[in-house]
Amino acid sequence: MIRRHLLGLAAAAVAAPSLAFAQAPAAPPAWQQGRPAEMANSPLAPHAPRLTVTPPDRIPVSNIRVPDGFQVELWAHGLPGARVMVRGDNGTVFVGTRVIGRVYAVRDTGSERQVTTLLQGLPQPSGLAIRDGALYVSAIHRVLRVDNVEQNLANPQPVDMTAAFGLSDAAHHGWTHIQFGPDGRLYFSRGVPCNICETDGERYALIHSFNADGSDRRIEARGVRNSVGFDFHPRTGHLWFTNHGRDWAGNDNPSDTLHVNLRRGEHHGFPWCAGGFQDPAVPSQRLCSEFPPPAMVLGPHVAPIGTHFYRGSAFPEQYRNALFIANRGSWNRSRLAGFEVIVVREVEGGRLVQEPFMTGFRDDANQRFVGRPAGVLTMPDGSLLVSDEDNGAIYRVSYRR
């Protein structure tokens, strides 16, 4: 299928006649808008995606470090590009991807995991949600529903819901996360089709929700540059989401952030403010003080993806309802940051603290990485699955006293 990209508002400008345009400044591509002149020749660019199967003996399980008492094993492999994970009532784990365009199904036979490709050829199927036996898939603007999916793994018949949801087909930052809320509505994040720009705030830079059939759209959170992961607090039901700060504002600015959306429609600051950073590229009409501060600052360019409350009880008491965040790792930074799973916990007085939970993917000495954690999922036995997009693998983290 041919995807039509719509690359930012700048891209909507009519192409100028040739000679006139030769003098006009080039419209920068979405991913490098807001790049200052002194960084014009920077060799930084997004890391190459790896779409090939990584043989199990080359998957870096032995590099991975977890806190005392925890252990890590390779749970499934052979799923290039594995990101988000959801689990059906009969135990099938579904796995979304981006570049390779596939949705996988993983069945646990007890002794091994069987991986099949459920759907393929989709434009960045990054969002998966499951309810009443139906799998919902979002792929940029496309929305598919596979009814009774676990009974039809060999022959899925997706219902095309694209028209009902009417989402933007702008590819840039169009890789959504989706999830059902405690209110039964289907929530979608929708990033901005640029790096930094003033954008149509009714369509982009937001999290919105719909009835499961695509009707009754409602904006839940505004001013969200690019959220690729969110979850609902198991006790309060509040929407917690992570957000990616923009690129080309320096190695240490702005920070990626974690937010809680306390009121429907709340504005979280984009494009003016990101994690306390007043963006100099935006004519400063609105100040950081006008927006609720983030619940937590995660660090510059760490790229939080999976954002998941632990729902099990097998981990020690301090991890009840703790929030696990998979930081997929930086590209727009001279030294690598992220490439680890962190845990955010509430301590005395309701204060939040963050701690590294799963590390070892980042090799600081050689400035390279051996994996990119992306998705997090609690299993019924209280263990935690973590997907590794770069190795097409899923790890299982369990606790033993």
Place this chain on the structure above:
Amino acid sequence: MKKLMLAVGVLLVAAAPAAAQDAARGERLVEERGCTACHGPRGVSPVPLMPSLAGQQPDFITLQMILFREGLRQVPAMMEPARGLTDAQIQDIAAYFAALPSAPKPDRGPRNEALAQRGAQLSAARNCNACHLPDYSGRANVPRVNHQREDFLAHTLAEYRDNLRVGADTQMNGLMHGLTNDDIRAIAHYLAHRE
């Protein structure tokens, strides 16, 4: 929608051969599948609009072959050649082409100094060499674009601009935004004549 069964056991077998990429195995596959009919003997293409593959970055070839196989980069001529190839076979093919010496097509035609100058300026203004490297030989998923056929370069750059070519991300689509066909012809001429 096609489906692909990948049992864990099958993957273990596929991963068994000791050497990762093998250019000799790749060469056999290239012969079997008749790639040279379009891409030229030893990867230097004599056919209009068919890209040369000699000396191309192996990661780029691998990635593009997977995009063809998965039906994401839709080029009718590449559907049959890419059908059913395993990742390992694709990596072998990539190793084969990557090891061949990169060279311009033999009948490249003379360099038009004014056109090349203009292409050089346009490329400098958009920092094409930041990713493709100063000699335009590429790195990893960023392809070599020097020595490439001029007609293919012009064709494919226009396809990026018009959002008809889907790559692994939207970088090239964005970079081409706003360029006219004349601009693109100049860039293609400049790149094709780089040594």
